[in-house]
Amino acid sequence: MAASTAVRRIKLGSQGHEVSAQGLGCMGMSSAYGPPKPDPDMIKLIHHAVGSGVTFLDTSDIYGPHTNEILLGKALKGGVRQKVELATKFGVSLADGKNEIRGDPAYLRAACEASLKRLDVDCIDLYYQHRIDTRVPVEVTIGELKKLVEEGKIKYIGLSEASASTIRRAHAVHPITAVQLEWSLWSRDVEAEIVPTCRELGIGIVAYSPLGRGFFSVGSKLLENLPKDDFRQNLPRFQPENLAHNTNPRHHQGDDVCPIPGTTKMENFNQNIRALSVKLTPEEMAELKSIASADNVKGGRYHSSISTWETSDTPPLSSWEAA
Template sequence: MAFEVPRMKLGSQGLEVSQQGLGCMGMSCFYGLPAPEQEMIDLIHYAVERGVTFLDTSDMYGPHTNEVLVGKAIKGIRDKVQLATKFGNIFDQKGNVMVRGDPEYVRQACEASLKRLDVDYIDLYYQHRLDKKVPIEITVAAMAELVKEKKVKYLGLSEANASEIRRAHAVHPITAVQLEWSLWVRDLEKEIVPTCRELGISIVSYSPLGRGFFAGYNPQEAKEGDFRKMYGRLSGENLAKNEKLRQRVMEIAEGKKCSINQLALAWVHHKGKDVVPIPGTTKKKNLDSNIQALQVTLTSEEMAELEAAVPEEEVAGDRYGKATLQATWRYASTPPLSSWNPSSVTAEEGLHTI
């Protein structure tokens, strides 16, 4: 009998999810041309059968097409999955991304996602990026209204710093914060992770394999439309420098008799019982391999060895381009509640691209 992914509590409000989730973004966008729809529906069904029931999407993936895909896939099995989606990022006509968190848009976005997903409720609803013109208290209050109306069960944030998390949690309990966390992105461990643990908030780790870097990604084999070709850490001199770090991890994986992706994922799983990684894939064999990471045991000494193999100061390149970085937790904050003036709110244009 195949190993089935165990379940875990996410946050402190009662949500239970699979210990490993499935990031669905790459099925529709950013990593090349969209994969064949029926193959992806079959993959999601296969994931659920293996116990991977925590599915992650967003209205911006496609845009919109990934939610439609996930909605088709969970038709008839809605009660078996925990569905997470996000709002806040909107593409303008020039391909830039606008960020909105005003109450009117929060409601519009949720209603649109429910329709595309063809569901009555969303299990976990994230604010994808912070709107620098709208106090987070205002955005979360609008999200809380959706909970009262039973359109959403639990609330989350993505790319929010410790201060913003505290402000949000004071308005309505936050169940999870989604952040990039992997062997080569660890700066959140200093303030954000301790804050979340103090407040009983779980962490959802996106890109736990470094956008495929710790799963053997090769830029020369990248498909047309794969944005990683322009990703700083995966190109030019930076790639050559980072390849040395990957080789160190591969050597440790060989010693553990597991694959590099399993070792990298196992490291994330071992960061705490309140952490759930959501690796993405378009192949069943990769899903099976990722699931096996849950059976890789690491001692505290082995965890330290892995972290020493990938020192933060030796990672070459930023995790996003300059414009996109401005929307991540280090740079994104919202104004104080006392400054809120609804009449002055407009979408913030050209802030970042993903």
């Protein structure tokens, strides 16, 4: 393992959770971005990341499904677990070949137990609701997560792709440590309401796809080498009618934000970590933001059939209690 470098640490949220200023998104190691990569290579990459000071590891039970958590469980052996901040997620159930969003107490408890077993750990540091079940009041879901905190099975609670109102309601039941959201120069819709809400409430922000799913690092040539089963092939922003129009700068948004760029290649990881030493002037930031205005990006983040924060509001708690 490489000698640890000076990757700074940041406070994520207001409950004392401390993580590396950059994390490692592990999804692409096992799913979504083409075929799964060999476990030995990915374990070597994870160990290199931890040895380099990037200790905030992000996974989910749906990645694979399940195989990414199993991979991390293997990588955390031999004393590595004590060196990392481990985040995983629940909420997307694969049933009969279709994804179903679930946030009911019985499901999330079973999901947590299964993740603990696959990861081979006693406790998950940060446990996110991956997508919001709009049939279940968020208070009910967070209430069960609160019990898991009290039982010592998870330390901190997070939300992913949640609206501002959902975040507020959840935070009123139990402090939310982090909200994970897509945030980059071509995904800035969260800046209007969600980011200010998190900052008002003292909730940390974890930015996924900070490099535009690889587009900002490679540009329009990215699609030339993507496998046929890479899900980016079908995303609106990567379609020919939109791709040539979109731009490729990057940015940094504050010390309460932890980006989690994912990679399966050692050289890409090393480039990502070097970005921590880049400091942009206010003038450079203003120029980048002007280039990446909403009018300059064509195509949505996902297809309309995929749940995001825009469709994450849940029914009132009274409707559940009356049922």
